[in-house]
Amino acid sequence: MKIGFIGLGIMGKPMAKNLIKAGHELTVYDIVSSAVDDVVAAGARRGDSNADVARNSELIITMLPNSPHVKEAVMGENGVLDGVKPGTILVDMSSINPIASKEICAEVEKKGCFMLDAPVSGGEPKAIDGTLAIMVGGKQEVFDKVKDILGVMGASVTRCGNIGAGNTTKLANQIIVAANIAAVGEALVLGKKAGVEPEAIYKAIRGGLAGSTVMDAKAPMMMDGNFKPGFRINLHIKDLNNAIDTGHDVGAPLPLTATVMEMMQWLKSSGHDTEDHSSLVRYYEFLSGTDVRR
Numbered sequence: 001m002k003i004g005f006i007g008l009g010i011m012g013k014p015m016a017k018n019l020i021k022a023g024h025e026l027t028v029y030d031i032v033s034s035a036v037d038d039v040v041a042a043g044a045r046r047g048d049s050n051a052d053v054a055r056n057s058e059l060i061i062t063m064l065p066n067s068p069h070v071k072e073a074v075m076g077e078n079g080v081l082d083g084v085k086p087g088t089i090l091v092d093m094s095s096i097n098p099i100a101s102k103e104i105c106a107e108v109e110k111k112g113c114f115m116l117d118a119p120v121s122g123g124e125p126k127a128i129d130g131t132l133a134i135m136v137g138g139k140q141e142v143f144d145k146v147k148d149i150l151g152v153m154g155a156s157v158t159r160c161g162n163i164g165a166g167n168t169t170k171l172a173n174q175i176i177v178a179a180n181i182a183a184v185g186e187a188l189v190l191g192k193k194a195g196v197e198p199e200a201i202y203k204a205i206r207g208g209l210a211g212s213t214v215m216d217a218k219a220p221m222m223m224d225g226n227f228k229p230g231f232r233i234n235l236h237i238k239d240l241n242n243a244i245d246t247g248h249d250v251g252a253p254l255p256l257t258a259t260v261m262e263m264m265q266w267l268k269s270s271g272h273d274t275e276d277h278s279s280l281v282r283y284y285e286f287l288s289g290t291d292v293r294r
């Protein structure tokens with residue numbers, strides 16, 4: 001299948017390369033032309049614009065930062081909708097506001113085309129390995145056409161409902177991860193202040209009900225003071241903003257999310273927004289005047 005790939009950043013670049021490895025013919029574009037070089041060297045055709053990518057593709061994948069970038073790439077000047085033929089499928093794999101996904105889909109369908117929202121969980125290592133978790137929203141018959149292609153980039157590809165459902169699921173994921181990291185940080189700092197080593201607490205409870213993938217990934221980082229991303233605070237702020245906006249829109253108050261968001265705002269104003277989100281522990285360390293380093 002002729003595939004277009006737009007947005008060749010941390011995630012998009014390895015995802016596009018995996019599609020080339022699987023034998024697909026790719027046309028690629030990024031507003032930063034140097035981002036394209038690596039993927040062209042791996043065998044892709046260099047597109048001149050988002051519209052040019054669309055003209056040369058039956059399936060177009062976008063992997064962009066947030067809702068305004070996807071709207072610009074799809075609906076903006078010389079964008080995807082200026083180049084598409086009826087029947088083309090757009091799969092937006094960016095993590096954006098599900099309300100924006102619905103708005104973009106409405107415009108895509110006016111051109112006789114189809115759209116899925118398909119954000120991912122897993123970060124750069126899983127993008128490289130092709131083992132992302134992909135959560136998809138959109139029509140079943142469109143999903144069925146592209147499921148195997150998405151499977152080249154992911155270990156799991158799950159349809160969660162109609163358009164917007166992929167991003168709603170991703171927001172649910174981001175809420176649970178943020179609250180879980182905050183709880184781990186809060187608990188380890190309590191232990192330290194009360195005279196119990198955070199390491200001992202972690203070892204004692206990780207196999208019980210409190211244990212989690214988040215705890216196993218992030219508690220060691222907190223105790224090592226290793227805040228190299230991983231997943232950056234500023235990206236998590238973007239996702240929680242989208243969650244809060246969506247919650248307000250549909251009438252689902254998110255008090256826990258709002259609290260963690262304000263903690264992340266403190267990290268941002270303290271200059272830690274490019275660190276891994278495990279640096280949430282710094283907030284508790286600041287409040288209590290201690291740290292949880294081993």
Ligand code: NAD
Pocket residue numbers: 006007008009010011012029030031032035050063064065066069072073093094095096120121122123124230231235
């Ligand atoms: P990134 O900033 O590294 O890459 C985005 C790319 O999009 C950049 O190269 C940028 O130049 C390009 N771009 C922006 N506007 C464009 C336009 N109008 N037309 C063409 N190209 C344009 O971001 P990333 O880390 O690859 O993340 C992409 C998405 O995946 C985000 O929504 C992010 O939240 C999500 N995500 C990231 C991770 C992670 O660990 N980095 C994990 C899961 C999900």
